[in-house]
Amino acid sequence: MLPIPAPATDHSRHRSEISRTLLTLSSAFSDFYAGNAEHLSYYTLYSCAYNVVAADHGEVLYTQVATNIATEVEKLAASLYSAASASDAEFLRELLGSWKKHCNAISMINDVVMYMDRTFIQKRGKARVPELGLRAWREGMLDGLDGEVPLRLQAALLGVAGRERAGEAVDVALYDLTASATKMLLELGDSVYQEFFETPFLDETRWFYARESARLLALPCTCGEYLRTVESMIDAEMARVSRCFDARMEEKVVAVVLTEMVEKNVARLVGMEGSGLASMLVDGSYSAAFRTACRR
Amino acid sequence: MTGKGEAAAQHREEEEDGEMVGVVKLISAEGFEFVIDKKAAMVSNTLRNMLTSPGGFAESRDNEVRFPEISTAILEKICQYFYWSLHYASGKETAEFPIEPEITLELMMAANYLDT
Numbered sequence: 001m002l003p004i005p006a007p008a009t010d011h012s013r014h015r016s017e018i019s020r021t022l023l024t025l026s027s028a029f030s031d032f033y034a035g036n037a038e039h040l041s042y043y044t045l046y047s048c049a050y051n052v053v054a055a056d057h058g059e060v061l062y063t064q065v066a067t068n069i070a071t072e073v074e075k076l077a078a079s080l081y082s083a084a085s086a087s088d089a090e091f092l093r094e095l096l097g098s099w100k101k102h103c104n105a106i107s108m109i110n111d112v113v114m115y116m117d118r119t120f121i122q123k124r125g126k127a128r129v130p131e132l133g134l135r136a137w138r139e140g141m142l143d144g145l146d147g148e149v150p151l152r153l154q155a156a157l158l159g160v161a162g163r164e165r166a167g168e169a170v171d172v173a174l175y176d177l178t179a180s181a182t183k184m185l186l187e188l189g190d191s192v193y194q195e196f197f198e199t200p201f202l203d204e205t206r207w208f209y210a211r212e213s214a215r216l217l218a219l220p221c222t223c224g225e226y227l228r229t230v231e232s233m234i235d236a237e238m239a240r241v242s243r244c245f246d247a248r249m250e251e252k253v254v255a256v257v258l259t260e261m262v263e264k265n266v267a268r269l270v271g272m273e274g275s276g277l278a279s280m281l282v283d284g285s286y287s288a289a290f291r292t293a294c295r296r
Numbered sequence: 297m298t299g300k301g302e303a304a305a306q307h308r309e310e311e312e313d314g315e316m317v318g319v320v321k322l323i324s325a326e327g328f329e330f331v332i333d334k335k336a337a338m339v340s341n342t343l344r345n346m347l348t349s350p351g352g353f354a355e356s357r358d359n360e361v362r363f364p365e366i367s368t369a370i371l372e373k374i375c376q377y378f379y380w381s382l383h384y385a386s387g388k389e390t391a392e393f394p395i396e397p398e399i400t401l402e403l404m405m406a407a408n409y410l411d412t
Contacts, residue, residue: 042346042353104350111345
């Protein structure tokens, strides 16, 4: 007969039983993170959680779950510090490996404490286990934006574009790793993604193209040539976004390139002697300008 | 309550999804073994989680689950419920699921535990 929740008459024995049960669960959660759960019995763990909640100690279990998750994430973060000095690709690989472990463990924890989820969590309107997992990751890994791990991550993500724009070769493996890393940031929340990656990325893009436009306009070139260069820049940026980043960013990146390269220099482009937009309209060689204008 | 012991014949299903195919063994407190389709077992959310959890618990590896706290009679009724549920899930026919009053409390406890 399954245990019927009843008021505990022998408090100290009841308390120690609960403690023992919680300890079992705690060590199981560690096993999940370590990746060796095959020897564990779902039934035993589920019953542990069930018994604790049925005995009206849902709050205790909930707190413990949150604490355990936070501790495990801290452990993962600590092990990442040692990888911080490795190459970009190595670091990202380690980070994404930890992320996967974390996601798997969260999923398993969620399964085991399903009874708590159905009853205690929903009744009290608390955050569900997956949300606790995201929160723990945000706080443990990306806390403060000035820790070793977040800085390293940011550098790795911005590094791909930076190096390619400078004409340097980029490790091919980095493309997939960067794509996965940005997906991870998106899962953590749009604001995290924007603050951590998109905004600094667009800022760097802006600075780069402001310098580029100044450099190119200082050299002798026709308006048509300039616009063709802008076009190939846009193509390169779009290719990079589709390979490495989230597609929604494409529009923003193209807008930045156009602003820096074309919009800010419109007067100069129009008035270029012999080849400015004005003369292009006159002699009909306006296909490049037309194409560029269509990007907007 | 009639019929203790090995219950329900195994129905073979077409291969549609690797995880849905096959059978799982549910073992009661007294040690009786009920072999049912995985698809039937998944009517219970608890059992579904157990069998499809990414970590791979001992139960999903061995394809058997022990219920030391659920008696044979109740477990048999639960298996019957799984199949009844699958059969009438389409909603085209309806029929009552017969429950003897004397097992109601135990059955409800088990159903609560198994989230079914």
